[in-house]
Amino acid sequence: MRKPDGKIVLLGDMNVGKTSLLQRYMERRFPDTVSTVGGAFYLKQWRSYNISIWDTAGREQFHGLGSMYCRGAVAVILTYDVSHPQSLAELEDRFLGLTDTASKDCLFAIVGNKVDLTEEGAPEGREGEGCSPRQAGGGPTSPRVPKQVRLEDAMAFYKKILKYKTLDEKNVPAAEQMCFETSAKTGHNVDLLFETLFDMVVPMILRQRAEELSQTVDITSYKPPKRTRSGCCA
Amino acid sequence: MEAGGDTAAPAPGGAGGLEDTRFPGEETDDSEGVHAGPPHLGDGDLEETGSKAKDQPHSPSPLLHSEGPSSTRTCQLWDSAASESSPMGSPESGSGGQGGDPNDEDWRSQRKHVFVLSEAGKPIYSRYGSVEALSATMGVMTALVSFVQSAGDAIRAIYAEDHKLVFLQQGPLLLVAVSRTTQSAAQLRGELLAVHAQIVSTLTRASVARIFAHKQNYDLRRLLAGSERTLDRLLDSVEQDPGALLLGAVRCVPLARPTRDALGALLRRCTAPGLALSVLAVGGRLVTAAQERNVLAECRLDPADLQLLLDWVGAPAFAAGEAWAPVCLPRFNPDGFFYAYVARLDAMPVCLLLLGTQREAFHAMAACRRLVEDGMRALGAMRAFGETASFSNASSPNAPAYSVQAVGAPGLRHFLYKPLDIPDHHRQLPQFTSPELEAPYCREEERQRLSDLYHRLHARLHSTSRPLRLIYHVAEKETLLAWVTSKFELYTCLSPLVTKAGAILVVTKLLRWVRKEEDRLFIRYPPKYSTPPATSMDQAPHNGLFPGL
Numbered sequence: 001m002r003k004p005d006g007k008i009v010l011l012g013d014m015n016v017g018k019t020s021l022l023q024r025y026m027e028r029r030f031p032d033t034v035s036t037v038g039g040a041f042y043l044k045q046w047r048s049y050n051i052s053i054w055d056t057a058g059r060e061q062f063h064g065l066g067s068m069y070c071r072g073a074v075a076v077i078l079t080y081d082v083s084h085p086q087s088l089a090e091l092e093d094r095f096l097g098l099t100d101t102a103s104k105d106c107l108f109a110i111v112g113n114k115v116d117l118t119e120e121g122a123p124e125g126r127e128g129e130g131c132s133p134r135q136a137g138g139g140p141t142s143p144r145v146p147k148q149v150r151l152e153d154a155m156a157f158y159k160k161i162l163k164y165k166t167l168d169e170k171n172v173p174a175a176e177q178m179c180f181e182t183s184a185k186t187g188h189n190v191d192l193l194f195e196t197l198f199d200m201v202v203p204m205i206l207r208q209r210a211e212e213l214s215q216t217v218d219i220t221s222y223k224p225p226k227r228t229r230s231g232c233c234a
Numbered sequence: 235m236e237a238g239g240d241t242a243a244p245a246p247g248g249a250g251g252l253e254d255t256r257f258p259g260e261e262t263d264d265s266e267g268v269h270a271g272p273p274h275l276g277d278g279d280l281e282e283t284g285s286k287a288k289d290q291p292h293s294p295s296p297l298l299h300s301e302g303p304s305s306t307r308t309c310q311l312w313d314s315a316a317s318e319s320s321p322m323g324s325p326e327s328g329s330g331g332q333g334g335d336p337n338d339e340d341w342r343s344q345r346k347h348v349f350v351l352s353e354a355g356k357p358i359y360s361r362y363g364s365v366e367a368l369s370a371t372m373g374v375m376t377a378l379v380s381f382v383q384s385a386g387d388a389i390r391a392i393y394a395e396d397h398k399l400v401f402l403q404q405g406p407l408l409l410v411a412v413s414r415t416t417q418s419a420a421q422l423r424g425e426l427l428a429v430h431a432q433i434v435s436t437l438t439r440a441s442v443a444r445i446f447a448h449k450q451n452y453d454l455r456r457l458l459a460g461s462e463r464t465l466d467r468l469l470d471s472v473e474q475d476p477g478a479l480l481l482g483a484v485r486c487v488p489l490a491r492p493t494r495d496a497l498g499a500l501l502r503r504c505t506a507p508g509l510a511l512s513v514l515a516v517g518g519r520l521v522t523a524a525q526e527r528n529v530l531a532e533c534r535l536d537p538a539d540l541q542l543l544l545d546w547v548g549a550p551a552f553a554a555g556e557a558w559a560p561v562c563l564p565r566f567n568p569d570g571f572f573y574a575y576v577a578r579l580d581a582m583p584v585c586l587l588l589l590g591t592q593r594e595a596f597h598a599m600a601a602c603r604r605l606v607e608d609g610m611r612a613l614g615a616m617r618a619f620g621e622t623a624s625f626s627n628a629s630s631p632n633a634p635a636y637s638v639q640a641v642g643a644p645g646l647r648h649f650l651y652k653p654l655d656i657p658d659h660h661r662q663l664p665q666f667t668s669p670e671l672e673a674p675y676c677r678e679e680e681r682q683r684l685s686d687l688y689h690r691l692h693a694r695l696h697s698t699s700r701p702l703r704l705i706y707h708v709a710e711k712e713t714l715l716a717w718v719t720s721k722f723e724l725y726t727c728l729s730p731l732v733t734k735a736g737a738i739l740v741v742t743k744l745l746r747w748v749r750k751e752e753d754r755l756f757i758r759y760p761p762k763y764s765t766p767p768a769t770s771m772d773q774a775p776h777n778g779l780f781p782g783l
Contacts, residue, residue, distance in 0.1 A: 014459060023554065034550040035460035038559020038574075041596065055555065059460045061436055065560060068593060 004052035012079030014058030017113040020184035066098035075107040116183040118147035406446035418693035439568035483664035506602040508592035536565035575599035635670035655721040691716040
């Protein structure tokens with residue numbers, strides 16, 4: 001049985017593209033939008049490690065579960081929509097608090113999705129499909145708009161997080177490394193985001209394993225109390 | 235039915251034809267109610283009551299801005315639409331309505347509208363059109379309700395020409411159906427109850443009540459965002475694939491009995507801590523279910539709750555990954571959450587739902603799923619599902635169905651069959667079967683027509699004042715025969731050229747076929763799901779005490 005080694009959680013307001021980012025990375029496609037119910041669990045083999053990824057619902061309805069998905073997480077991807085400043089503000093207001101249950105050395109990535117919708121756009125579709133982003137963005141659904149959230153805003157938010165978590169800037173990756181602008185539609189920066197994160201997470205997994213030998217905090221090995229006598233026979 | 239509605243309802247303009255006073259589904263009976271209705275609705279009384287009810291949102295814009303960030307964003311999108319809508323009259327008065335909604339014609343030509351609003355008149359859901367543009371309309375509805383309420387009564391239905399307006403108050407929520415389908419008021423009420431159950435299943439009754447007690451003009455759309463599609467699908471299914479809601483029964487995947495029994499045994503074998511219920515389903519149809527008696531002891535799952543779960547797991551959100559989400563079963567306990575593990579099994583259209591009481595049990599459930607998956611592989615169950623799928627003529631591979639041709643009764647186009655003679659010990663799992671909808675019922679309008687006919691016959695059979703047992707109905711494009719006995723309830727749709735004798739022959743053939751196939755069509759002996767409750771009293775405190783989020 002494959003047991004996940006480390007947990008990454010995608011957080012962010014509804015409709016910023018969390019599910020789309022993950023599907024673009026895992027399945028190399030950009031499917032129709034569906035509204036996530038609760039959270040969806042994926043397992044990604046990275047080198048010899050099984051990394052679990054939780055794609056959570058941004059809907060307020062499921063807010064109560066957020067801290068559960070985050071428990072023991074080694075990395076959290078905070079996602080916003082570059083064309084909606086409010087979605088960045090929501091990260092601070094609604095989602096940052098959920099990460100209190102994450103592992104204490106948890107990594108934070110700030111991701112501005114939907115750059116294909118903005119005028120600056122993605123310079124080129126990195127590993128995207130044949131069509132150029134210019135074409136994709138010029139489709140009937142999405143006229144280009146000026147970008148509403150600048151990368152610097154995301155970096156400022158990153159520094160705020162460090163302050164909130166009372167982390168020393170010297171001990172964690174720099175903001176430049178952890179702030180991404182992506183497009184799930186064209187694939188721009190999507191692989192970079194996930195693979196950068198996976199590489200950073202691996203040493204943490206090893207550290208966690210070492211610690212686990214002394215103390216057990218990992219929820220994944222949670223053994224519930226015996227509840228009935230009948231057990232599995234019936 | 236509760237008494238008391240009858241006296242006060244005529245108050246708004248004397249339009250109160252009340253549901254029990256006429257035969258459901260008989261338009262001709264509506265004659266007296268018609269003329270009094272619409273004109274009065276529009277002008278006189280409503281102005282008055284509208285101002286009486288305080289906090290009525292007359293203009294849509296201020297209320298949109300008062301809410302939190304997420305709704306502010308949507309309101310930018312809708313603002314233009316909303317401001318145009320202010321001169322709206324009373325579109326729900328049917329034929330006489332004079333415009334207002336931006337998409338006027340389209341919107342008003344819909345056969346059936348369903349609205350959900352808060353007691354304060356705040357829009358929560360509308361099947362068609364943007365909720366924001368309908369603020370004024372919803373204000374009128376609240377006014378109607380509170381006017382009747384002020385007389386110490388409750389409005390239940392208004393019959394106006396070819397429209398029926400059905401009102402349902404559930405706690406702080408008001409649900410309204412405005413329909414010109416043939417559905418009876420009772421059927422519409424059933425639909426509204428299902429909509430309400432759907433809302434409760436995502437939020438719980440307690441939290442809805444708490445929210446509105448705390449803030450009367452809360453915008454519940456914030457919490458329901460993303461669930462609207464589920465409501466849309468529920469309402470569409472009534473018109474496009476009738477049966478489940480109409481008959482109050484679940485549809486089963488046809489499957490050879492040994493396979494089904496083996497799967498049932500497999501589900502019983504695979505347990506996890508706190509697991510209460512395991513369900514295997516394909517395309518919203520039940521394969522088998524197993525209920526854990528230790529957790530759900532005496533409480534048996536209500537069929538409406540099971541149907542709700544079947545609809546729920548059909549959502550596209552569950553197509554990928556392994557989902558973990560809270561869900562409330564309104565009939566079982568409207569105030570608490572279960573936690574549901576939902577996954578499509580390995581390359582199969584089969585969906586596994588594991589419902590438990592423990593919030594943190596995801597990984598235990600995931601382990602349980604692997605056991606089920608391995609077990610199914612060992613049973614060769616995929617092959618069985620493959621066969622089921624090929625038995626069907628075509629349609630989507632996700633919905634294993636069978637063709638009406640399988641019956642071998644020429645002239646038979648479609649039917650709904652609900653057995654009533656099932657052994658007493660599993661009466662709690664009402665089921666029905668029907669073949670897939672084939673030509674000529676491929677297009678939306680044709681399916682609606684068939685659905686209308688079924689609803690109409692159902693209303694006549696179950697009329698409270700004059701119930702019937704057998705109806706032979708010659709419609710314009712088909713002939714229908716509906717028949718209810720102590721053993722079954724049956725609706726058949728036949729070719730229009732069939733004779734009465736021919737119809738009887740077809741029905742006889744159909745009944746014989748069902749008898750022959752019943753082990754495959756229905757879960758005759760549901761596993762554990764129906765075993766008598768465990769007697770151990772010490773398990774009882776676990777029931778219904780799952781705290782909300």
